[in-house]
Amino acid sequence: MKKLDTYQNLCTEVYELSKPHAPHEAYQFYRSYASEAKGPILEPMCGTGRFLLPLAEENFDIHGFDASHPMLERLHAKASIKNLKPNVWHGFIEDLNQSNQYQLIFIPSGSFGLITEKTDIQRALKTIYEHLNDSGLFVFEAETFNAVPKTLGTWRGSRWQKKDGSFILLSQLAMLDDEICYSIGKYELIDGNSVIQTEIEEYKIRIYQDPNFLLNLLTEVGFSQVRLVKAFDRQASPDKADENIVFECRK
Known part of the structure; x- marks a missing residue:
């Protein structure tokens, strides 16, 4: 059975102490996509629920999963305090196999970069593509050398x-x-x-200094439109000084 060697108990505690809430600008950015989604939403690699739980509080139909048991335990503890019962499960993104189709799938905060091998990246993108509705949107961040x-x-x-x-x-x-x-x-x-x-x-x-690597993979998987967006301004394009690039991918 596949096992995660990172994001264990002490790491999760530090994560909660250092990042208890989603950054306001980032949350509003992804919330804008959620507000336009006319269907269920999925957050892979949802961690402790920094984005997922506030969206659930706002009554968005959002599901999520993560490969770290300690992270999910912290998510459920916070959900219980808020009287929330989110649809969240343990799993790896490459192994996603749900009957649901989603209108929006998003991965914030550069978590997508934790998938490092090309074959795993291809599998993850293919799996995400297959879990989108025909008009669905996949939005995620990739880090550049400026984030190192x-x-x-x-x-x-x-x-x-x-x-x-x-x-x-x-x-x-x-x-x-x-x-x-x-x-x-x-x-x-x-x-x-x-x-x-x-x-x-x-x-x-x-690290994705050259976005063409991902652009080519996204096209190969089948995405019909891919747009590079500045973090966190949907009306702007990224520039060379940015630490993150947002990929907006339409099925």
């Missing part, structure tokens, strides 16, 4: 305080190899002067 940390090869540290008095010490090292950014994260839960728990995770993010 400036301090490559240097350890960086941060401290994340918890309500119980303990804290998580995060040490990170980023490296770049062609179009793949490798990031090693060491998470240490510290209580008093003792390390209670340690998790070490290695992330790989695919």
